[in-house]
Amino acid sequence: MTSDLQTFVPRPDRPPPADSAGVAAWIRKNLFSDIPNALMTLLGAYIAFTVLSAVLNWALFNAVWSADTRRECLDAVGRAGACWPGVAIWFENLIYGLYPKDQVWRINVGFLALILWMVPLWIPRVTSKIGIGLSAVMLYPFLASYFFLGGDKGVVWTGLIALGLTGFVIVWATALTETLQAKTAGAWLIDALGRANAEEKMQTRIRLLAVLAIFLLACLAVWSVSFTEVRTRFWGGLFLTLVISGIGITFSLPAGIMLALGRRSNMPVIASLSTIFIELFRSVPLITILFMFNTMLPLFMPAGTEVNQLLRAIVAVCLFASAYMAEIIRGGLQAIPNGQYEAAHSLGLTYWQTTSQVVLPQALKIMIPAIVGNFIGLFKDTTLVSIIGLFDLMNMARAIGEDTNWLGLFIEPFFVVSLIYFVFCFAMSSYSIGLEKKLATGRDTG
Amino acid sequence: MTKPDRMIEIINLNKWFGPFHVLKDINLTVRDGEKFVICGPSGSGKSTLIRCINQLELHQEGSIVVDGIEVEAKGRNQRDIRSRVGMVFQSFNLFPHLTVLENCTLTPLLGQQMPKVEAEEIAMIHLTRVGIAEQAQKYPLQLSGGQQQRVAIARALCVKPKIMLFDEPTSALDPEMIKEVLDVMVELAEAGMTMICVTHEMGFARQVADQVIFMDQGEIVETNTPEAFFTKPAYDRSADFLSHIL
Numbered sequence: 001m002t003s004d005l006q007t008f009v010p011r012p013d014r015p016p017p018a019d020s021a022g023v024a025a026w027i028r029k030n031l032f033s034d035i036p037n038a039l040m041t042l043l044g045a046y047i048a049f050t051v052l053s054a055v056l057n058w059a060l061f062n063a064v065w066s067a068d069t070r071r072e073c074l075d076a077v078g079r080a081g082a083c084w085p086g087v088a089i090w091f092e093n094l095i096y097g098l099y100p101k102d103q104v105w106r107i108n109v110g111f112l113a114l115i116l117w118m119v120p121l122w123i124p125r126v127t128s129k130i131g132i133g134l135s136a137v138m139l140y141p142f143l144a145s146y147f148f149l150g151g152d153k154g155v156v157w158t159g160l161i162a163l164g165l166t167g168f169v170i171v172w173a174t175a176l177t178e179t180l181q182a183k184t185a186g187a188w189l190i191d192a193l194g195r196a197n198a199e200e201k202m203q204t205r206i207r208l209l210a211v212l213a214i215f216l217l218a219c220l221a222v223w224s225v226s227f228t229e230v231r232t233r234f235w236g237g238l239f240l241t242l243v244i245s246g247i248g249i250t251f252s253l254p255a256g257i258m259l260a261l262g263r264r265s266n267m268p269v270i271a272s273l274s275t276i277f278i279e280l281f282r283s284v285p286l287i288t289i290l291f292m293f294n295t296m297l298p299l300f301m302p303a304g305t306e307v308n309q310l311l312r313a314i315v316a317v318c319l320f321a322s323a324y325m326a327e328i329i330r331g332g333l334q335a336i337p338n339g340q341y342e343a344a345h346s347l348g349l350t351y352w353q354t355t356s357q358v359v360l361p362q363a364l365k366i367m368i369p370a371i372v373g374n375f376i377g378l379f380k381d382t383t384l385v386s387i388i389g390l391f392d393l394m395n396m397a398r399a400i401g402e403d404t405n406w407l408g409l410f411i412e413p414f415f416v417v418s419l420i421y422f423v424f425c426f427a428m429s430s431y432s433i434g435l436e437k438k439l440a441t442g443r444d445t446g
Numbered sequence: 447m448t449k450p451d452r453m454i455e456i457i458n459l460n461k462w463f464g465p466f467h468v469l470k471d472i473n474l475t476v477r478d479g480e481k482f483v484i485c486g487p488s489g490s491g492k493s494t495l496i497r498c499i500n501q502l503e504l505h506q507e508g509s510i511v512v513d514g515i516e517v518e519a520k521g522r523n524q525r526d527i528r529s530r531v532g533m534v535f536q537s538f539n540l541f542p543h544l545t546v547l548e549n550c551t552l553t554p555l556l557g558q559q560m561p562k563v564e565a566e567e568i569a570m571i572h573l574t575r576v577g578i579a580e581q582a583q584k585y586p587l588q589l590s591g592g593q594q595q596r597v598a599i600a601r602a603l604c605v606k607p608k609i610m611l612f613d614e615p616t617s618a619l620d621p622e623m624i625k626e627v628l629d630v631m632v633e634l635a636e637a638g639m640t641m642i643c644v645t646h647e648m649g650f651a652r653q654v655a656d657q658v659i660f661m662d663q664g665e666i667v668e669t670n671t672p673e674a675f676f677t678k679p680a681y682d683r684s685a686d687f688l689s690h691i692l
């Protein structure tokens with residue numbers, strides 16, 4: 001019977017058909033495939049050309065580049081060209097607010113420190129990325145706060161700043177040893193001391209001692225420098241915008257996660273408190289919350305305690321952003337099938353282990369676009385703090401047009417401010433797209 | 447409490463979902479190394495029964511003792527129970543964001559605080575056992591269904607359970623892949639693992655089961671050796687069921 005069977009021979013693979021390549025072919029196929037397509041292409045090109053040439057004429061070709069007052073600009077070109085000298089004179093204020101000019105380097109160094117802190121995250125061979133990211137969120141603020149604020153630092157604050165410095169040193173030590181030797185700084189130190197075979201306890205002790213030594217050195221370093229105090233009412237411009245939105249963003253993610261978990265909790269008290277908080281802050285506009293915190297918070301504080309106005313704005317922004325973030329995260333949590341929880345539980349993982357190792361990594365990955373979208377929204381929403389009198393980037397731009405020399409100069413500063421916002425938001429959204437692609441394992445490649 | 451060779455002892459177990467009485471007076475004793483196969487029509491409470499054993503469902507009346515430990519109706523001693531009981535699901539439920547190896551080492555590393563090298567060694571032993579060692583660095587969704595289910599078995603074994611529960615491990619699989627999973631289960635049974643399998647693979651039941659349990663409407667209707675169950679079932683209900691699936 002078997003002899004009757006024919007043998008199945010699979011056909012050999014063929015290469016896919018060659019694409020009709022070439023620029024001309026692509027243009028023909030995509031832009032001029034038929035008459036309506038060609039018309040749309042021409043119309044689009046015409047609109048793009050008109051808008052672009054108008055903007056370029058105004059911003060570059062007809063613009064005035066040197067003048068002392070707006071009057072001079074208007075006399076030279078009228079409204080046909082931009083009047084850039086006003087923006088140029090105020091540019092430093094747009095970026096740094098009214099921060100004393102001789103202290104502005106502190107802001108630059110502070111932000112440079114942040115960038116340096118994050119650089120290891122982009123080095124492929126560095127493996128402790130989560131630790132580095134966490135340290136940036138938890139420790140960098142101490143370092144930055146002293147750079148930005150300055151003034152008297154008591155023992156506690158000195159310790160905290162030194163903690164920040166210690167974190168920075170360890171991050172870079174680890175980044176270096178992981179790039180060059182493929183092991184953490186701690187492991188490298190133990191190898192260098194020839195203690196690789198020592199007991200676990202001994203090794204931990206060596207690591208702790210090393211951290212302590214760095215910390216003490218950092219304390220000394222911090223103790224020996226002192227910056228003059230710059231009160232927050234001199235903070236402004238892009239700097240202030242970045243401070244408010246940076247704190248809001250870093251606070252809102254963990255707080256949002258906790259709120260979302262709280263809302264889904266089995267414990268009724270926690271669940272209802274989370275729900276009340278979320279719904280309360282989501283159903284009131286940010287601007288109202290800002291007003292409330294600005295005017296009403298002082299009423300509830302004990303007499304004599306003064307809460308800094310910037311702090312009030314930051315608290316308002318943080319709470320508002322957390323409530324929104326919580327709902328985004330909750331959406332992500334809901335997308336995780338029940339089977340994942342059951343599998344984790346049946347393996348004996350605890351609630352927190354299940355949440356941190358199984359559920360959140362998957363939920364956050366799904367929600368990256370929404371989370372970054374929320375960050376971008378928050379970054380732009382900080383313009384609202386101008387309402388309570390803080391001179392963020394937007395309010396600073398408006399101030400230019402109120403300067404007697406540049407009275408009425410609004411369009412140019414706003415143009416520049418738009419560009420700045422665009423650069424930041426575009427960078428964030430590009431980063432999120434990159435991140436999504438990088439994390440696209442399993443589900444998409446399956 | 448129980449004699450040491452009793453792995454699972456269920457006495458007068460009752461459970462309700464709201465008003466719905468899903469398990470009625472279940473009594474069951476499984477000795478060390480015994481293999482039970484549970485079958486029965488859809489909705490008869492098979493899954494619920496074995497999920498009660500590792501506390502994925504909490505029971506309301508009666509007692510379940512696993513390896514000498516009482517399964518609390520309030521679910522407080524979950525970790526003691528779950529580290530003794532491994533479970534394999536119909537839909538695999540692998541963690542898609544972790545590689546096959548990471549799926550297997552997650553619990554040993556976190557829950558049992560095993561050193562990484564040791565956890566990976568153990569994981570590789572079990573992955574080799576189920577024939578997936580070469581795929582250890584892949585992500586679950588890059589594997590076929592049969593391979594995923596074998597990983598799920600290896601993952602459960604890494605916790606060193608004394609009892610393995612299977613809830614229809616092959617019913618989400620294409621026929622071609624059922625055999626590779628059953629082979630692994632047979633091997634496991636021959637190695638002496640205590641097993642309770644909800645399955646309708648009667649070939650498997652004949653080959654390895656010590657007892658076949660037939661459930662209907664929340665009750666254990668019949669407990670019998672596979673030989674007797676398949677040739678002359680004691681109840682009309684079992685015979686009727688068998689005539690539908692054989």
Ligand SMILES: Nc1ncnc2c1ncn2[C@@H]1O[C@H](COP(=O)(O)OP(=O)(O)OP(=O)(O)O)[C@@H](O)[C@H]1O
Nearest residue numbers: 463464466468486487488489490491492493494495
């Ligand atoms: N969480 C739940 N809430 C309410 N009812 C449930 C729940 N889980 C199961 N049930 C009901 O309990 C009964 C038994 O369910 P169970 O899943 O144990 O059946 P089963 O025998 O495993 O069936 P199947 O062969 O379809 O898997 C079914 O009628 C089901 O609808």
Ligand SMILES: [Mg+2]
Nearest residue numbers: 492493494613
């Ligand atoms: Mg079932």
